[in-house]
Amino acid sequence: MKILVTGASGFLGGALVRRLVADGAHDVRILVRRTSNLNDLGDARERVEIVYGDLTDAPSLVEATGGIDAVVHSAARVDERGTREQFWEENVRATQRLLDAAKRGGASRFVFISSPSAMMDYHGGDLLDVDESLPYPRRYLNLYSETKAAAERAVLAANAPGFTTCALRPRAIWGAGDRSGPIVRLLGRTAEGRLPDLSFGREVYASLCHVDNIVEAVVLALATENVGGKPYFIADAEKTNVWQFLGQVATELGYQPPTRQPNRRVLDAVVAVIEAVWRIPAVSTRWSPPLSRYAVALMTRSATYDTGAATRDFGYRPIVDRATGLASFLAWLDTQGGVRELTRHLR
Numbered sequence: 553m554k555i556l557v558t559g560a561s562g563f564l565g566g567a568l569v570r571r572l573v574a575d576g577a578h579d580v581r582i583l584v585r586r587t588s589n590l591n592d593l594g595d596a597r598e599r600v601e602i603v604y605g606d607l608t609d610a611p612s613l614v615e616a617t618g619g620i621d622a623v624v625h626s627a628a629r630v631d632e633r634g635t636r637e638q639f640w641e642e643n644v645r646a647t648q649r650l651l652d653a654a655k656r657g658g659a660s661r662f663v664f665i666s667s668p669s670a671m672m673d674y675h676g677g678d679l680l681d682v683d684e685s686l687p688y689p690r691r692y693l694n695l696y697s698e699t700k701a702a703a704e705r706a707v708l709a710a711n712a713p714g715f716t717t718c719a720l721r722p723r724a725i726w727g728a729g730d731r732s733g734p735i736v737r738l739l740g741r742t743a744e745g746r747l748p749d750l751s752f753g754r755e756v757y758a759s760l761c762h763v764d765n766i767v768e769a770v771v772l773a774l775a776t777e778n779v780g781g782k783p784y785f786i787a788d789a790e791k792t793n794v795w796q797f798l799g800q801v802a803t804e805l806g807y808q809p810p811t812r813q814p815n816r817r818v819l820d821a822v823v824a825v826i827e828a829v830w831r832i833p834a835v836s837t838r839w840s841p842p843l844s845r846y847a848v849a850l851m852t853r854s855a856t857y858d859t860g861a862a863t864r865d866f867g868y869r870p871i872v873d874r875a876t877g878l879a880s881f882l883a884w885l886d887t888q889g890g891v892r893e894l895t896r897h898l899r
Contacts, residue, residue: 553774554579556620556659558607558650559627560600561588563730564665564722567763568624568770570596575771583607583616583627592729607646610653617650617657622774625650625707626665628700632847633840635833636695643699644706651710651717659715662707663773665766666719666783668759668855669693669846670701678854680757684783684861694846704783711781718779720769720862722761722786723855727877728884729763732898734850740895742802742810749795749810750819750851756794757854759787762877765870769862776866785857788877789870794851804882805891823848 555572559565560582572578573596581601584590590597605612607627617623629642647664654662671679673689688705692698704719711717726735741747769786773779799809823845830841841847862868888894 553577553621554581554619555774556581556583556616556623556654558583558623558625559665560584560593561590562626563733564725564763564766565624565626566590566592567727567729568626568767569593569600571764571767571771573599581616581620583612607650608641610649613649613653614657617653617659620654620657620659622661622663623650623654623659624663624665624770624774628665628703630696631840632694632696632830632844633836633838634695635836638837639695639699640702643696644702647703648706651707655710655715661774662710662715662717663770664704664707664717664719665770666704666707666721667697667700668721668723668785668857669697670704670721672697672846672849672853672855674845676849676853679856680854681856681858682785683858684785693849694844697846708781708783716777716780718773718781719783720766720773720786721783721857722766722769723857724758724760724850725763725766726760726881727763727872728880730881731894735760736891736895737898738798739801739805739807739891740898742798743805743807743890743892743895745808747798747810748812748814750814750848751795752813752816752852754852755796755854756852757856758792758794758850759785759855759857760792761787762870762872764872764877768871769866769868772866772868778865782861782865784862784865784868785859786862786868787857787859787870788872788874790874791856792874801878801882805885819843819848 560569572580586604603616674691707717724734802809830836
């Protein structure tokens with residue numbers, strides 16, 4: 553199978569490319585900017601076809617999708633830095649352009665990396681063991697959630713005879729090689745003593761997703777006929793007690809776990825002010841907000857997912873357990889000089 557991967561310079565895209573190359577059963581093509589850092593691809597870089605361009609450049613899309621059997625679209629604007637126009641351009645219109653180019657280029661399959669954030673309602677609460685029957689929100693928490701949902705809907709609506717589409721929804725992808733994801737960012741703030749304890753005395757549970765587990769799900773989804781027009785939650789086998797997990801990892805790294813608990817009313821007021829300031833384009837395009845309603849929701853609402861549909865339709869089962877993944881992650885952090893060094897350039 554000839555497979556195009558977008559986002560190959562990122563954490564998940566890079567891991568997927570390495571897996572596809574290692575499997576030896578596919579010809580892999582990647583669409584990247586000339587400025588992209590491909591060092592994390594390792595030896596796989598020499599075994600893939602590189603097309604330089606981006607999702608806004610029509611000629612590069614034609615070149616990237618020509619003769620391709622399948623597309624895995626993992627590129628996206630992920631963090632909260634950016635204007636509404638930037639999010640819609642990079643997450644929605646870019647996905648629509650890639651869908652169109654893939655169909656014209658003869659692709660028969662399109663796997664979209666979505667996110668459970670697309671299902672988080674502005675006024676929502678805990679989501680425990682929910683499945684894909686969960687409806688889309690009436691109001692979204694932020695531009696990332698809104699545009700991932702819009703892109704997901706476009707992908708699923710494009711499913712047709714001869715062109716199978718699906719969306720995979722991993723949350724908080726983690727593991728060795730993660731340089732800027734949510735777990736790394738939280739650990740960086742913990743190391744600097746800047747992360748407050750937002751549990752407010754509650755236990756908060758989440759379904760996280762180790763990078764090797766979502767890569768396994770992608771590989772399986774590429775090979776089955778049962779996924780057409782459907783979304784799937786993808787997660788680790790374990791449900792994570794978020795604050796307990798952060799405390800455990802912080803302790804193993806030699807840092808004090810978060811203990812400072814802010815006043816909830818004060819926190820809400822601060823978030824409101826920050827969000828007002830971050831509506832100013834000159835601010836929103838330069839920095840990610842230090843705190844947001846979305847970030848608070850991720851840390852205060854339980855969100856666990858039933859992966860039974862993925863198991864039923866394409867045999868998904870996690871291949872990396874929590875203990876193994878954590879040991880590998882901590883060992884890799886040590887090779888990077890520790891979490892402080894890894895995160896000091898993040899903004």
